[in-house]
Amino acid sequence: MATLKRISVQKTRLADEIYEQLLIAIGAGDIAPNERLVQERLANELQVSRTPVREALLRLEQEGVLETSGRSGFVIRQISNAEVREIYQARIAIEGFAARLVTERNDKAVYEQLRNLVLQQESIKRVDISAYFEANRTIHRAIVEKANNRFLLEQFDSIWNRSNSFRMFAKIDDVDLDKSLGDHIPLIDAMASGNGHDAFEAMRDHIEGGLTLQMDAILNS
Amino acid sequence: MATLKRISVQKTRLADEIYEQLLIAIGAGDIAPNERLVQERLANELQVSRTPVREALLRLEQEGVLETSGRSGFVIRQISNAEVREIYQARIAIEGFAARLVTERNDKAVYEQLRNLVLQQESIKRVDISAYFEANRTIHRAIVEKANNRFLLEQFDSIWNRSNSFRMFAKIDDVDLDKSLGDHIPLIDAMASGNGHDAFEAMRDHIEGGLTLQMDAILNS
DNA sequence: TTCAGGAATACTGTATACAGTATACAACGT
DNA sequence: ACGTTGTATACTGTATACAGTATTCCTGAA
Structure with a gap:
């Protein structure tokens, strides 16, 4: 049979x-x-x-x-400003190292897949904050997925679920979100350059940029 | 009143x-x-x-x-060899970055506290595997605690709880565990040298050393 | 002995019942 | 109006009851 x-x-x-x-x-x-x-x-x-x-x-x-x-x-559960900073910092640890791992795999095909995904996500119509959030999450999650480590991915999801509940981006201006979403191709480029440390630092800069936007928005609201 | x-x-x-x-x-x-x-x-x-x-x-x-x-x-839940590797890798992401954060705080008092803790934990009588595990966990947890980030600490606990339930060190020889436990002072020294990247790499080497012991033990059993 | 078939059972997942305590409310006096 | 006290209620945490299905065990035929 x-x-x-x-x-x-x-x-x-x-x-x-x-x-x-x-x-x-x-x-x-x-x-x-x-x-x-x-x-x-x-x-x-x-x-x-x-x-x-x-x-x-x-x-x-x-x-x-x-x-x-x-x-x-x-x-x-309400998240304090201090916790917002800590969340972004923890993201650097996880996503930064994931970027390094991907870079150290040094697989051209992976970069192409990531670039295509970024282009696709950047082009979606962003009608609301949630759409921005999901596009951003999708891109970052894809990078972590490519690191082939289920624990890193789990921790990524855990931390992003909290951000989700805080509606992390709710206070940032649309124009800034747009700019931030457009920042992903340079990130992939940095990874594709082949140096793990550079990839980590590129991810770090990218996430810290997001943190700055977030904190400015909170302080100005 | x-x-x-x-x-x-x-x-x-x-x-x-x-x-x-x-x-x-x-x-x-x-x-x-x-x-x-x-x-x-x-x-x-x-x-x-x-x-x-x-x-x-x-x-x-x-x-x-x-x-x-x-x-x-x-x-x-049984953990596959691949997952063991991924656990160690995820630990590098979290504990490595924590070490970097501690180093960037550049607080002499912190290093002293960590050194004292290491000496104290290294001197305990190790009657069984669990005692080794806990001494090791205590040292590493202290480092992450000093990074002042509750999310990193949470993720540390999450991953170590799994290792605990897997009885991670059960197959490693006592003599190797002893040697590994003695490896922590150089780690603190590397952090105290003041360069965040060096601290990260020192933690990375330290954890990868543990992974090697672990994998050898598994393969020889 | 080995396998198929079917009944008994063991265990989960879900619903309901019960007990106890914080919270809300109402009534009263000031 | 305001605070104080007692009472009702709302909600949780725990226990128990019920329904349904995978698993196990038993029986009998080859």
């Missing part, structure tokens, strides 16, 4: 779907910063019981997206 | 305690690699209900320590 493919079993837990939905809702700003996420209310809205809702909320709490507000439910 | 201290509220969830216990038990090797962790059995042993046990297991699954084994409970 021919070996048959296992039919997709969708061994999916409700908790996972709820987790995803909440993350998206938070990123889209559909949940107000002070809104209380109450298990029973969410369960009613989603037409499930409290159990999977609770599991999703606990996971988001664990990941630093939500925090428990005593006996009044969960709330989106 | 005198201001009274808030009595310790211990707003602790059972799930958190169970999580800690399981992590310790796994690290100590008290749970066999193929042992099935069944919710109801654990609940009976711990004299609690399935709910907090399940929450702890789900968290450990999420963190990559356990994996679900279909309808036969949870099992310790």
Whole structure:
């Protein structure tokens, strides 16, 4: 008998779907910063019981997206300015080293794929902040993916999920975001130059540029 | 009226305690690699209900320590050789950059504190692998702590928890572990020399030395 | 002995029930 | 109006109940 493919079993837990939905809702700003996420209310809205809702909320709490507000439910965790700086710094550690690893692979095909992706993402219509955010995330994630290290990728996702919930770019002017998004080709070029250290420093400069924009926007708002 | 201290509220969830216990038990090797962790059995042993046990297991699954084994409970997730390499590589990203940050702070007092800690940890009686592991973890964690970045520290913990559950050093000879533990003072010296890049590379060399020991041990066993 | 088939079971995932405590509210006195 | 006290409520955390499916075990035929 021919070996048959296992039919997709969708061994999916409700908790996972709820987790995803909440993350998206938070990123889209559909949940107000002070809104209380109450298990029973969410369960009613989603037409499930409290159990999977609770599991999703606990996971988001664990990941630093939500925090428990005593006996009044969960709330989106607010990030201080100091934490914003630390997030960008941690990104340098991960994405900078990923850029170095990619460079040390020295595979021309990889650079071409990255360049194509950047061009494609830069050309999308950016109607809102979320679109900017996703384009940026897609580009940076692709670089980390090319480093072939699932732990670096995991940590990338972990840190970006938090930025997502903070709606990191919400305060930056469109014109600056546009400029920042256009900064990616030089980054790939630096990687393609072949020196791992230069690649790291290029990523570092790029991310620090983003941090500067972010902090200026916060201070001017 | 005198201001009274808030009595310790211990707003602790059972799930958190169970999580800690399981992590310790796994690290100590008290749970066999193929042992099935069944919710109801654990609940009976711990004299609690399935709910907090399940929450702890789900968290450990999420963190990559356990994996679900279909309808036969949870099992310790085995790590492939490729993943071992990736773990060490991710450590270079995080701990290397942390070393650079510490060096760029250029605070003499910090180096002294680190040196004292290293001397203290190197002198402990090492009765078993776990003691080695913890001494090593303590030293490296202290360095990351000095970088003053809670996200780097979080990622450090995340990755070391996995190593712990993998019983990372279990196969390495005592004599090699001894030598490796003695390698930390030169590392601090390199940081104290004041150049951030050198600090990064020193940490990189140090961690890659550990990787070599690890891989040799695996291949010879 | 080995394999197929089917019943029993073991375990998960989800729903519901219960207990306890912080929070909100209302009533009262000042 | 304002604060204080008692009471109701809302919400969490934990326990238990239920449903469904993979896994195991047993039986019997080849």
